[in-house]
Amino acid sequence: MAQNGSWIKYVFKKVILRGAFLYSGCMVLNKxxxxxxxxxxxxxxPTIYDGDxxxxxxxxxRKHEIKKNDIVCVKSPTDxxxxxxxxxxxxxxxxxxxxxxxxxxxxxxxxxxxxxLGDNLYSSSDSRAFGPIPxxxxxxxxxxxxxxxxxxxxxxx
Amino acid sequence: xxxxxIITKRIGKVFGIISLPIAFCETxxxxxxxxxxxxxxxxxxxxxxxxKNDIVWLSKIHKFPxxxxxxxxISPRDPKVHHVKRxxxxxxxxxxxxxxxxxxxxxLEYWMLSDxxxxxxxxxxxxxxxxxxxxxxxxxxxxPLSRFGSVD
Numbered sequence: 661m662a663q664n665g666s667w668i669k670y671v672f673k674k675v676i677l678r679g680a681f682l683y684s685g686c687m688v689l690n691k692x693x694x695x696x697x698x699x700x701x702x703x704x705x706p707t708i709y710d711g712d713x714x715x716x717x718x719x720x721x722r723k724h725e726i727k728k729n730d731i732v733c734v735k736s737p738t739d740x741x742x743x744x745x746x747x748x749x750x751x752x753x754x755x756x757x758x759x760x761x762x763x764x765x766x767x768x769x770x771x772x773x774x775x776x777l778g779d780n781l782y783s784s785s786d787s788r789a790f791g792p793i794p795x796x797x798x799x800x801x802x803x804x805x806x807x808x809x810x811x812x813x814x815x816x817x
Numbered sequence: 818x819x820x821x822x823i824i825t826k827r828i829g830k831v832f833g834i835i836s837l838p839i840a841f842c843e844t845x846x847x848x849x850x851x852x853x854x855x856x857x858x859x860x861x862x863x864x865x866x867x868x869k870n871d872i873v874w875l876s877k878i879h880k881f882p883x884x885x886x887x888x889x890x891i892s893p894r895d896p897k898v899h900h901v902k903r904x905x906x907x908x909x910x911x912x913x914x915x916x917x918x919x920x921x922x923x924x925l926e927y928w929m930l931s932d933x934x935x936x937x938x939x940x941x942x943x944x945x946x947x948x949x950x951x952x953x954x955x956x957x958x959x960x961p962l963s964r965f966g967s968v969d
Contacts, residue, residue, distance in 0.1 A: 681833020684840035688832075691843065721896035735949035740925060770943075772894040796891030796950045 694718050694800060697733065699745055703784035707731070707816055708745070713807035714815070716800035726751070726774065726795065729817045731802040734776065737790050743799060746786050750775035752795075759788055772796070846876040848959055849889070855937025856887070856901060859968060860955070872960035873968070875953030882927055882948070883907065887955040887968055890929070893943045901955060902929035902939050914941055925949070 689695070694717040700710055708714070708731070716733055719726065726732065726748055736742040750756060752771050769775055773792040778784025787793065802815055841847075851862030851871040862870045875889060882888055882904045892898040906912055906928035913919045922928060926945035931937040940946060958964050 678833070680837060681830065684836035685829070685832050687840045687843060688836040691839075737925065737947050737949060738923075740948065770894070772892065772896060794891070794893035794947065794950060795896040796893065797947065798896070 691718060692720075694803075696806070697743075697745075697800075697802075701783075703778035703780050703786070704731070704745060704747070705780040705783075707747075707779045708802075708805075711808070712805055712811075714802045715804040715806060716802050718800045719798045721795065724801070726798060726801070731815055732776075732798050733800045733802060734793060735797045735799055737793050737797060744776075744785075745802060746776035746778050746784070748774050749777035749787070750792075756792070774798075844877055846874055846878065846953060846956075848872050849875045849953075851901065853937060855931035855933050855939070856903070857933040857936075859887070859903075859932050860901065860958070869961075871958055871964070873955045874957040874959055876956045877953050879954040879956075881907075882951065882954075885969070888927075888929070889952045889955065890946050890950040891952065892938075893946060893950065894938070899952060900929070900938070902931055902937075904928070905930045905940075912945070927951075 694715060697714055697716050699708055699712045699714060702710055717724075719732070728748060728751055730748050731745065732748055733743045733745045736744045749758060750769050751774050752769050754769050754775075756767050756769055756775060758775065758777065769792045773794050775792045776787040778786045804812075804814055806812055849872070850867070851860045851873060854861070854863035857863070860871050860873065864870055879886075884904055884907060887901060887903050889899050889901045892900045904927050906922055908922050908924050908926055910928075911919050911921045912928055922945050925948045927948060928940045929946050930941070931939045955968055957967060
């Protein structure tokens with residue numbers, strides 16, 4: 661009977677250990693390589709539709725460079741725990757000619773910040789609402805669409 | 818059992834063993850070395866000799882930042898750089914600093930100040946820091962042993 665008990669314990673340990681390996685492996689992949697993300701919402705019509713599934717490449721500021729018109733997933737500056745997916749319209753030091761505002765004169769995007777804009781200007785909450793965001797909030801770049809099958813391919817600039 | 822499955826299991830196990838400490842560092846915490854004098858006298862990092870700079874334990878398990886706690890975060894000015902400063906105002910509190918009109922902080926914004934006000938860039942320079950930039954909470958000084966213990 662003691663042998664029976666230790667067999668269960670051994671299997672249990674195997675499940676826990678494999679679970680820990682799997683969890684860690686997925687976390688490392690997500691943090692250092694990229695992920696597969698299911699996108700929702702209309703804010704990126706016509707580039708990205710509701711329900712598209714894409715590959716993303718995690719952003720490492722020391723290795724990668726965010727260029728203008730890249731589509732990025734950023735940690736939302738207004739809602740904790742949500743990733744929002746928008747296009748980088750302006751980079752640091754560029755003049756902000758998008759936030760049309762009679763009160764505020766044309767300002768420059770601060771160092772280390774970028775201005776996000778959804779492709780569907782009518783239905784997108786982006787930097788026009790919450791202002792330029794620090795690049796440290798950028799989590800990944802969207803590279804390739806893998807669903808739906810009729811629109812598989814690299815994301816258009 | 819096919820050799821393909823055995824190979825997959827082996828690769829998976831190796832990848833898992835390597836990933837486990839990395840995941841630990843990301844979810845539980847890791848030690849980190851202090852650079853710069855902006856948090857003197859609490860944290861010292863201004864010596865070229867590495868063993869003279871403080872080593873602290875950064876915890877990834879923590880509750881929402883409160884006033885007085887020390888956190889590391891990605892600098893809003895340069896995403897390659899991490900800053901370590903103390904929380905002096907939490908969301909909703911009103912900031913009254915020169916050159917800025919008194920305004921309450923947004924729902925996810927924190928005001929970070931250096932303990933050593935003369936040195937270092939902090940919120941007086943780049944404004945409030947969004948919680949999405951926060952990386953870890955400084956809880957313990959691990960080195961030097963003469964100052965081992967909780968911060969403050």
